Structure formats: structure tokens, C-alpha cells
Amino acid sequence: MTLKKNQFIHFVLNRKPAKKMQFLLSGLAIGGVSLVAFLFSAYIGQEGVAFILLVTLSVIGMFFDIVPVLVAAVLSALIWDYFFLLPRFNFRVGNTEDKIMLSMYFIIALVSGVLTFKIRQHEMIARTQQEQEKTLVLYDAVLNSLSHEFRTPIAAIIGASDNLIADQPLLSPSDRKDLLSEISKAAIRLNQQVENLLDMSRLESGIIAVKKDWCDISELIYTVTLRLENELKHFELKVDTANNLPLFMLDYGLIEQVLFNLLQNATRYTPEGSSIRISANVTDPGLQLIVTDDGHGFPQGSMQKVFEKFYRLESSGTGGIGLGLSIVKGFVESHRGTVILENQSPRGAKFIIEIPTDKYYA
């Protein structure tokens, strides 16, 4: 989180061209504008040129650092004096009025340059602050959800094991068994949260290396359904793959995790007994994987947001930190693929994953 914030500030501060480039560009701007003004000096007059140069300076002030702006201010004053202020083509200034004008030009040039720079700086600080506040709010929300999601299973483990260690005679064998199964469930849940966080941090840091190899999709689907065997027991699972599916060039581990997260979500957030369907198809660019269920579907406004990090539907209760679908999206996108969420009629959700990739027919 902090890393992101720093990167943001870094980006804003470094949006401008490098120092040398700034000097060059501001010099060119002043020089170019002066040249045009010089060519038309018969029509413009020295005061007009002064205004044109001041406008140019303000523009430079909007984009560049203070030092190049000041140098440009001095340069423009000298140019104006030498080429435009009568008598022309020397630095001498004729009458008192012109002397006052030159000094005033110089002051206005400096002040306007400095002012524009300062305004910009304030704006930037305000923007960064806003961004920081937003980040803090998000950070708080994430921390709350994380600490809750981690503390609940930890509390279960500590409580249940304390109970077992105390070895109360009133504890029946079936109570004992219940406590033990609570410990096991909590540990598995903790492990999954950790896996999700690790996956996410790998995605965030950009060190996800997609290692593609020929994958048998039916086999991949089977591996995932085995991993979720216990959860899927309470659902009606239908796997729908063509018999002659080719091999696809994919990162097995990443796509396995994509399917795992989608199926796990389906088992968590649809009522028991719902039917879940997985289908795999060949498309022109590659592979299409579809996971559908006949649960409640998603509320209209949330269809995009569910893929955001740490976003959770209010109806989703406990048991997740809001990373599953963002990992799905991240892993699919690391394959240059897309994931689309639709609601089905009359009910249920449908995730469509399309991945462009090579195929190998046996």
C-alpha cells in the first residue's frame, strides 16, 4: 500500500521533463515566440511584445521547475530590452518611462513565473493529500477485514485447543471430535487466506511469471474438483467438456487457481444443493472456460466491483477477504485473457473466461 502511494507521488513529481530538457525547452519557447514577434514587430509594438512574452512565461511556469522559469524570465527581459525596446539592438534604455517599463517587466516576469509555479505546487500537494486520504481509508478497511478474517480462525484454534488441553471430564468424545474438527477447519481457512494474500502480493509486485506449457483442461478441471471435493459434496456439479479438446498452452498452476477460486466462491455463496456447471470450449483465439451456478447471482451495481481488490458484497457474510475474484482477473489477464461476469436468467451467475492461446490436437 505504502509502496503504491510513494510510487504515485514519485510519478507526479517526475511527470516534468528532466532539468536540462526544461532549460532547453523554455529557452526555445522564449526564443521562438520572440522570433515570431520580431518578424511582426512592425505591427505589434513593444508593449504588445511584452505581454506576449509574459504569457509565454506563465505557460512555462505551469510546466517547469522554478529555476528554469526564472532563467526564462531573465532571458525574456533581456530579449525584450535588446530587440524590441527603443532604441532597438542594444541594451541601452532611452527615456525614464522605458526604464520604468523594463523594471516593471522584469518584476512581473519573475512574479508571474514564481506564482504559477507556486499555484501548481499547491495543487499537487492537495492532490497528493487527497490521494493519501483515500489510500488511508482503503487501508483501514482492508486492515479491519484482514484482522477479522485472521483473528476468527486463530481464536477458534486457541479456544478449541485450550479446551482440549484442559481435558475436562465433562467433555464427551463427540465434543472432543467437534473441537478438533473446528481446529482443522480454522487452520485450513487460515492457510487459504495466506495463499490468497501471497498470490495477490505476487500479482501486485509484478513478479508473476507466466510459465506456459501444454495443459489438458479436463485433467485440470478434475484436479480442482478433487481439491474441493468436500465443499462440492453438497452441490450438483456438472462438468461439460468436449471429448476431443486439444491441449492448450497455459500456466497450469495459475489457471488451476482461477478455476479453484471461481468454484470455491460458488460453493460458498450459493445455497446448498445448487447446481454448478463447468464447461470448456475451443474458441477461435483459444480457450473458453465457463463457470455457472443457479444461486442468487450478483446485484446489478456490483458486477464490475467484485473484481476489485478487497471488495466484498455486503451479503457475503464471513469467510473471505475479497481477494478471490481479483486474483482470478489478475491471473487471467496475465494470460492476456478476459473474464466477464453475467447474471443468468432466471437466476444464477455466469463467469466467462476467454484466453487466447495455442492449441495442440493429438
Added chain:
Amino acid sequence: MKEILVIDDEIQIRRLLEITLQSSGYKVISQATGLQGLETAANHQPDLIILDLGLPDESGHSVLEKLREWYINPILILSVQKNEKDIIRSLDRGANDYLVKPFRTGELLARIRSALRSNTQAENTPLIQFKELQIDLAARTVTINKETVRFTATQYALLILLARNEGKVLTYDYLLKEIWGDAYIGQLEYLRVYIAQLRNKIEKDANHPAYIITEPKVGYRFVSGE
């Protein structure tokens, strides 16, 4: 009673394995470092070694290599993260199987049983029998429920290689090298196609394999379908 040596530096894991394995009828000795592990292995000649890859004194890989210079019984690797490179490396250097922490106890015991069993199956028995599947090495015939199934030479060679190493994870590159030769290392598509063909012939349901199990990103393992 079969004796198992556990080499792991984490006291919690050692305790857990001691309790789990002893309650399943194994005799357990455990050591915390590679050096002590190697010494104990030499003195006790255990029936199986469970070796953690992350040891404090020397890497599990180097312990594995030293063990394999003389130790022929199964070695089961414990690895803390899903690092396929590490796993493949240890399998290619003689480990029989691997488990990623955290693992389920049932899985661990199944792997141990399978490794110990395949170790007792003599190399030159002419008949290999797994549930409905029977392979007669002398006659070069394979029957499922007494019905003969025909294989091409390559399919047969692959099946035999897998079946003879029951319970052991064979890496993709090992299988490609053994069946097709060095030039085919990395050509996973050949292997995938042949595995699919084998499954179609020997599995009841090729989409739910009971004999040839996939170890994602690592290789295949032949199990007896216990």
C-alpha cells in the same frame, strides 16, 4: 515394525510427525540437522526417510544427494512452498515423492504406505497386479478385468515405466527422456497425448483417473487405486 527417519529443523513438525506416524504403527526417529540426519540414516538404515528441504546446516538437496550415494529405500521430500523447480530437482535426484507444507495427515500416510509398498515389490516379478489391471511382463500382455487391452510399443513402454514405479512421482522430463530420448526433453505435448491415450485404455473414466495421477507442473504418479 517399519522405521521412519524424519529430518526437519522445525520442532513442531517433528513432534507432529512423531505422534502421527507412531500412532499409525511406525517407529520414528527424528533429527534436526542434515549432518545428524545423515549419521542416523547410516546407523539405523531406516525403511523410509522424510526429508525437509530447508535445513539450517546444509540444503536438503545436498543431504538428498549424499543419501542417494548409498541409501536405496524411499525418500519423501517436505517442501514449504510450491516451488516446482525445487521439487523437480529433488525428484530428479532420487527422491520418491514430495509433500508441500501444510499437508493433510491422511495424504502423508497414503504417500508413505505407497512408497513402502512399491519398495517391497521386487524388480523382476513377471506379474504386476493392481485391482482390475494386470500386467504380464513376460508375455507383454495387459488385461483389465481379464480382458486383453492392446497397446502400441510406446504406450506399453510408458505404462510399464509408470507401473514399475508405483507411488513414485516421475517428472515430465524423466518420462520424456526414458521413453522418447534426450531430444524430446521439454516436449510436454507428446507426453500429454500418450497419457491421455493410456487413460482412455486403462481408466474406467479417463476424466477421473484412478491409476495415473497428475502432479501439476511436476509429473505423473502411478497409484494402485487403493
